[in-house]
Amino acid sequence: MPTIIDVAKKAGVSIKTVSRVMNNEARVRSETRRKVRQAMSDLDYRPSAAARQMRSGKSTAIGMLYSDPSSGYQSQLNHAMMQACSDAGRYLTVGLFDETKRQWKRQLEAFLDRTKVSCMVLVPPMCDSRALHDCLAERDVKYVLISPSREKSGVSSVAMDDKRAAREITEHLLQLGHRRIGHIAGHPDHAASVLRRTGFLDAMEAASGRRGTGAVVSEGRFDFRRALEMAETMLTAEARPTAIFAASDEMAAATYMAAGRLGLSVPRDISVAGFDGAPIAEIIWPSLTTVAQPYGGIARAAVDILNRVEPGEDGEIHTEKNIVPHNIIIRNSCGKPPRHLREAK
């Protein structure tokens, strides 16, 4: 493996100059810079993370805390972050973190001491903890929030537009001819749940001209069993909806099960749409129309922001709120409403 010394020899400069070029310091002639860059790529040189960390006391890795292993959201994001870091030539260091425990602060400090990370990505629900923010600020760690419930001044964030996605998938159902649509909402404490519900209601209002018309909302709270009950209630009601939009793919799967119990076929008798783009959406049958969370885009944006944060570093951090575009994935779970239930426009 070539070292900085090899590069310096090859470029005919001192090692310090190579260091300057690597770190984008000023005061290097562009001609020299070019020579050094050339030598670096010729030798396929990669700086030693260990040596850098030793000198500066900081790791170049990006830190990420991870609380709930069973959460599909966190593991998907984890994977996307690994990919994004890898693509950007950086590393991801994940730490297990239980924010509900008393000693969370010690746990966090141990993580920071051991890994020496100087920049982090905060995911829900940790990204909303004020105490966590304070702790990181105190130790001078830069961070980016992913899908926070509320923005924080001076801190960049990355998120998808939940409200708009919910509106769009509802519009898809409306376009198919559905006029009476149920929504199984997530847990009201999650910011995303509220946004999705609002997007749904907005679309219904735009279609009917009046808020609430044709919309049936119940709280599934991201809980399979509860969603199962809610869906059963909806589907046995007098004027049952012809489509159900669930705020998560799991709850959509529960809706499938409720439909199955009642002898209703998806999508012939009842259309179902989900949200998340979870693996289960592809797995279950018929495959589920859903909103794919742009995990990859979110992760790339987060890494990108952290990459740009470093160089400036003179206090003037450019804060941004990044909205990553999502995708509606049309699969086989939505069709036209059954003829006898179609309402006049």
Added chain:
Amino acid sequence: MPTIIDVAKKAGVSIKTVSRVMNNEARVRSETRRKVRQAMSDLDYRPSAAARQMRSGKSTAIGMLYSDPSSGYQSQLNHAMMQACSDAGRYLTVGLFDETKRQWKRQLEAFLDRTKVSCMVLVPPMCDSRALHDCLAERDVKYVLISPSREKSGVSSVAMDDKRAAREITEHLLQLGHRRIGHIAGHPDHAASVLRRTGFLDAMEAASGRRGTGAVVSEGRFDFRRALEMAETMLTAEARPTAIFAASDEMAAATYMAAGRLGLSVPRDISVAGFDGAPIAEIIWPSLTTVAQPYGGIARAAVDILNRVEPGEDGEIHTEKNIVPHNIIIRNSCGKPPRHLREAK
């Protein structure tokens, strides 16, 4: 943060001696060893990973390759490994790895060069790739296999006993009074599928006295839709089974759905058991009786082996095949067979 120098001063010895104690080298008097250990814990000293890596050119982290992000198995194991490493005071460095791509070897070498890991954990399906083994051996990387299809001499492995677990959960169904039991098997290429099917058939044979009696096996191949079809076929057959044991929790969920469509209630009309202990098993309703893969135990055992491999290192590696005990989780998806379908003992 205290350094090795602080420890040496506190213990009244040279830094080299502290280093010797840390690395469990011979030639240190037990009295001295004690003093140093005391000083280390008094100061809450942690060696700097960066400095160590710089000196030795090797990272102390444990490497792990990760291919399929949507695989619940891999993400569960990933989490368990993080936990186990954290408990053992080590780090986990994961790399994304696509063994189907042509340039997998370059990808692997880049991973090794960049991370400098000297010991790794190989998970299915990578752990069965002979080429991968050769590549690691060539670069002198120690590794442990997790649930390999076949053992490799000179390499330790960790696994659960799939056959026995399948036998046990089948026995549970037999004890409840079921005599005609269906099995939806996994993909025949997976070693685990074959073991689970064998365990099932063994239990059925032990109960009935003849191989195959009362057993209905079909191949679900770990595919939701296929499992749905298989379950439907089983449940509409003339002499339908009163219980179905699926080789994965997902396929068990498909069985729930098939039952729902046919108007059968779980567990009143049909008992269902799964395998894996996936999050979905807790989520769906009724909650699923299943075999919990001992992810935590497997990860701990793997880390443990790697911890012990290092010190010896004098060629004589103690190879072991480690079987980690599993747990059958009894939930609410299995009951007695419906009265009219019970057969005489």
Added chain:
DNA sequence: GACAATGATGACAAGGTTGTCTTTTTTTGC
């Protein structure tokens, strides 16, 4: 044309650990 100011580059130390070699202490054998 001499001097200062600025820009570009280099020499060297430091950071925490371990390998090599050396020195000191203890044990063994007579």
Added chain:
DNA sequence: GCAAAAAAAGACAACCTTGTCATCATTGTC
């Protein structure tokens, strides 16, 4: 009780990078 051998402990360099300070070259000013 002494020499030799073995065990225990230490001194010092090396690993690769970056910060500090010094040096050299160029430009601008009077």
